[in-house]
Amino acid sequence: MELNRASDDYHQGNELRELGSLKDSNDVHLEDIQTKEEVDYGADTQLHRSLGTRHLTMVALGSAIGMGMWLGSGTSLIKGGPASLFIGFLISSSMIWAVSQSIGEMAVMYPLPSAFVQWSTIFISPAAGFALGWGYWFSYWITIANELQGVVTILSYWTDEVPKAAWISIFWVVIILINIWVVRFFAEVEVFASTVKFGWMIIVIISLNFNSRNCWRSTERRSYRFRHWNEEPFRNGFKGFISVVPTCVFAMAGSENAALVTTEVSNPRRSVPKAIGSIWLRLGIFYILGSLMVTLTVSPNDPNLFGGSGSNASPFVIAYKNAGIPVMAHITNAVIFISVISTGSISGYGGSRMLVGLAHVKMAHKVFGKADKIGRPWAGYILTIGIGGGLAYLNVSNTGAEVFTWLSNLVSLLTLFGWGMICFSHLRFRYTWKLQGRSEAHLPWRSWTYPYAAWWGLIWCIVLIIVEFYLSVWPLHEKTNAKNFFANYISVVAVVLIWAGAQIWYRCPLWVDANKIDLDEFRRFYANVDEETVHPSLRKKMAFTWKWKYLFE
Incomplete structure (x- = not known):
């Protein structure tokens, strides 16, 4: 490509949607570089930019609302008691909020196909x-298996006549169909599912609040409301508490999928901050208030809790059954069913896009x-x-509670690893940015929480991975x-072995020299970003690397 020499004055109205690595030319002036209004970012990945802010927000929200909260909170209540469950969700909510801040800043600057994978690489x-x-x-296909076995648990509330393998097969096909339709259809399905999930949770919180017979003017009723907290706030001591946190992390896993969606969003600088700004509030309402309502209305000793001796049911369903409101119990079970299918389909989307990025x-x-021509990565x-789907058939010969525990532990560890790497990448990015003499004012979007949120998320991820090691060696109620x-703990072992093998293969240092990192190679440029759009280093670069193909006019 040949770029003509032009004046040094850059016209702010020309938006730089994508800019690859430019080098070895002192004749390049930013006024010459313009793109179409709608550039097919990731043209060499063959993905399409057809999604907007609401799709990004709802996919991120829907990813984190699955069986982990609706069903998994039951196992946590049994293991740790009401106080442990509530505190566990407070901790995990603060972690995903911190991770979202790191994602927001990085995704606006580097909306890459595999997002945090490429951020870690850079x-x-x-x-x-x-x-x-x-x-x-690995975590994506493990989650698909877990959600499919969750379907069996949910539908058994209505009937046990259909074989487990049949339910798994039917809804395996449903997840396939949702994903292989056009990307826009997948996104609209997730918008609908997330709206249903979030809307119904608000109804659940309000109705269970009344059901708990709360009247703040009455000391007797206040005591009744917190009767489960008064009887046994923590079960099984410290080990019971720490055994709850990984399940809470599993419940919130998936919000980071927003980073993967940004490569198919038309304007990340506009969409990502809006999505990040609303996700923490929505998840906070869903998980913090939702878990509080569970602890107020369901006893840890209820025989029908998921994993207990009774039917494998959600604590939310149990709350309505115990209150004598069967209609609400049936509707809640139906919403949980939608949640599980939604999370399974999002995992198929995320896994396929992860392979595209790799x-x-x-x-x-x-x-x-x-x-293909409409953006579906078939091999992925x-x-x-x-x-x-194949792994889900483990549920045929084992109980749903056992399979849920195995798979949720694996996913929670991989999630902690991913969250930690996102926070660490953010810290390294900011360190590199400052080291190379760049100003924070030139970032397209800045998180006001830096560096405290990134450090908070990273430290908690490290602590919980160590906690999981302790629980794997000395498990609760087991030898x-x-x-x-x-x-x-096999997921951690697998990651360590993969990392060690990659370290040998790439012959690279544990972390790259920040002075040698090219901050402009894979970033996206936007209009009206002041002097950053005319950083002197851009004038010296003109060759594409890693075979990134961009369209210029």
Whole structure:
């Protein structure tokens, strides 16, 4: 491509949607570089930019509202008691809020196909990105398996006549159909599902609040309302409390999928901050108030809790059953069913896009980077949804509670690894930005919480991974044995081995030299970003690297 020499004055109205790595030319002036109003970002990944702010927000919200809260809160209530459950969701909510802040700042600047995988590759090391990408892809198909076994648990509330394998097969096909339709259809399905989930949770919180017989003017009724807290706030001591937190993390896993969606959003600078700004409030209402209502209305000793001796039911459903409101119990179970299918389909989307991103940076076979003319990465769909659906058949020969525990522990550890790497990448990015003499004022969007939120998220991720190791060696109510350890901690072992292998393969340092990081190579430029759009280093760059193909006019 040949760019003509022009004046040094840059016209702010010309928006730089995408800009690859430009080097070895002192004749490049930013006034010459213009793009179409709608550039197909990721043209070499064959993904389309057809989504907007509401899609981004709802996919991120819907990803985090699945069986972890609706069903998993029951196992947590049994293990740790009401206070442990509530505190566990407070901690995990603060963590995802911190991670979202890091995602927001990074995703506006670098809306890349595999998002945090490429951020880790750029700012930490190629080995770190490789381990994160493949480790996180594991979590997607594990989540699909978990959501499909959740379908069996939910539908057994109405009937036990249909074989487990039949339910799994039917809804495996449903998840496939949602994903293989056009991307826009998938997004609209998630908008609908997320609206239903969030809207019904508000109704649940209000109705259970009245059901708990609260009257703040009455000391007797206030005591009745918190009767479960007064009787046994913490169960099984400290070990019971720490066994709850991983389940809470699993319940909130998925909000980071917003980072993957940004590559298919038309204007990340506008959409991402709006999505990040609203997600924490919505998840806070859903998880913090939702878990509080569970602790006020359901006893940890209820025989019908998920994983108990009775039917595998949600604590929310149990609350309505115990209150004598069967209609609300049936509606809640139906909403939980929608939630599970929604989260399963989002995991298929996320897993396929993760493989696209890995192929994009040559960390996966190039076949996974291909998509058809309407943006569907078939190879990624087949591998992710295929493995996830196949793994779900474990539920045929084991109880739903056992399978849920195995898979949720695996996903929670991979999620902690991913969240930690996102926060660490953000810290490294800001460190590099400052080291290379850049001003914070030139960032397209800045998180007001930096660096405290990033450090908060990173430290908690490290602490909880260590806690999970402790629980894997000395599990609650079980003896120490190799089977329990690997069933609960195999994901960490796998990530460590993958990272070590990648370290040898790439022969790279533990983290790259910040002075050598090219901050402009994969970033997106926007109009009206003051002097940053005319940073002197851009004038010296003119060659594409990593085969990034962009459209210029």
